[in-house]
Amino acid sequence: MARLSILPPVAPAPFLIIGSGIAGLYTALQLSSVGQVVLLTKDRLEESNTAYAQGGIAAAIDPQDSPQLHYEDTIRVGVGLCIPEAVTVLVHEGTERVRELIQYGVPFDLLEGIPALTKEAAHSRRRILHADGDATGREISRSLTRHVAENPRITVMEETMVISLLMEKERCQGVLAVLADGSLKAFASSATILCTGGCGQVYATTTNPSVATGDGIALAYLAGASVSNMEFIQFHPTALYFPPAPRFLISETVRGEGGLLRNTRGERFMPNYHELAELAPRDVVSRAILQEMERTESDRVYLDLSSLTPEQIRNRFPNIFETCLQYGLDITEEKIPVAPAAHYLMGGITTDLTGQTTIPGLYACGETADPGVHGANRLASNSLLEGLVFGHRITEALRQSTPTVPYITEDISYNLKQETSPETITSDRRFLQELMSAQMGILRHGDGLVKSLETLSPPEQEATTICLTPAYIELQNLRTVARLMIKSALIRRESRGSHYREDYPSTDPTWRRRTIISGSKVDYWPIPDE
Helix, strand or coil: EEEEEEEEECEEEEEEEECCCCHHHHHHHHHCCCCCCEEEEECCCCCHHHHHCCCCCEEECCCCCHHHHHHHHHHHHCCCEEEEHHHHHHHHHHHHHHHHHHHCCCEEEEEEEEECEECCCCCCCEEEEECCCCHHHHHHHHHHHHHHHCCEEEEEEEECEEEHHHHEECCCEEEEECCCCCCEEEEEEEEECCCCCCCCCHHCCCCCCCCCCCCCHHHHHHCCCEECCCCEEEEEEECCCCCCCCCCCCCCHHHHCEEEEEECCCCEEHHHHHCCCHHHHHHHHHHHHHHHHHHCCCCCEEEEECCHHHHHHHHHHHHHHHHHHHHHCCCCCCCEEEEEEEEEECEEEECCCCCECCCCCCCHHHHECCCCCCCCCCCCCHHHHHHHHHHHHHHHHHHCCCCCCCCCCCCEEEEEECCCCCCHHHHHHHHHHHHHHCEEEEEEECCHHHHHHCCCCCCCCHHHHHHHHHHHHHHHHHHHHHHHHHHHHHHHCCCCCCEECCCCCCCHHCCCEEEEEECCCEEEEEECCC
């Protein structure tokens, strides 16, 4: 086994950002006013979960709305696990952050000169801004990417895969990454901000792109950071189910604009499950769809858009319309076959309200972080807002400090593992995804969770043994995240929000607390009262 050493000093920068979704792009732009920024992304700058977000971004900008109403909706959907102070920050500071997006040139759809607003599940008001109908994330990504590319104080490195955090005296000093040419390079920084998105690829069926492999969570945890509420993964109720078409997201705004869910018998069923019917919280709708599929012995239900005219469908949902048509499905004439798919992680790297993790020098923002705003179930369209609000807070916290770029003094050594074949990596990844879908899906049971954790026990080998192919590194990150999710699900012996255990089907008031994992240690943080 070959031995590899990387000697410092290399590539110093005051601020280092990992990831290029809304959190990474926006934070880079904000921090560029403080100092030089290096942004690393493992794919292209434009490739992220943000680019695939359809519905929009929530903000109480309408005169008939208020941050207080937005707060109440978020708290209610979070089923007792939202941190009230974090939600207050989100809803009050979010309106100004959205106005900044407008200043960056994001072309939100307008109605009589002001942003057009739509409604999504569990929102009590129309407060969702959208762009190009149903391509909000893509338009936000385009606008921010353009500004980042034009900013002389931001250095972007694409196809750069971070493989570990560089730690010295229990402080994060930067990262070690594999460059596009396969070489290793260390990046030293006074502040490292993880904006690496979610982990949908841990499941066989997901709305997330292939890059969503939980990299930041794995990096932080393996370096000693705490992670929290990893049992809470949100399944989007309506992903296209039309083989061989990909599991394309059918935005919640389709239901917000009048789409109805029907089973394969043509029966509308959501009023039987919740008073808000199609606009019930996502966990409720997903479980209802699963029950209807089992009751009708089917692998799908249907989204009925017959209350909308063909012109309304094409104008309001052009991306969904064109994508479905590409696979031979005309949604102006036919119902949309849908089924739930893994969508969003509510937990993540534990942070405070300035994005600071439990490791000095390391920050996290966006889906990879858990500042406490989503609780047990995320309110629709709060995710893009979270990336903006806490990216701004990280910037303001770092603005108050004097960045001193560290000089890495320790030799960095790794054992190089013999390269694993692409076929083996693909097979192992598929096995992991099928296991997680079967045991950590919408419904869970303790027996299956225990067996899954035993199956995914880490191999007996040195932590510093690596294979320098991105696919292999992603697989290891997925395994780390999967173990954390299963362990958290086993710990929480109740059902709450998106976490439903068939052996503990009730919500237990004594479990109104966050599950915190740090190394082998498990802790619990009670949720403060409102």
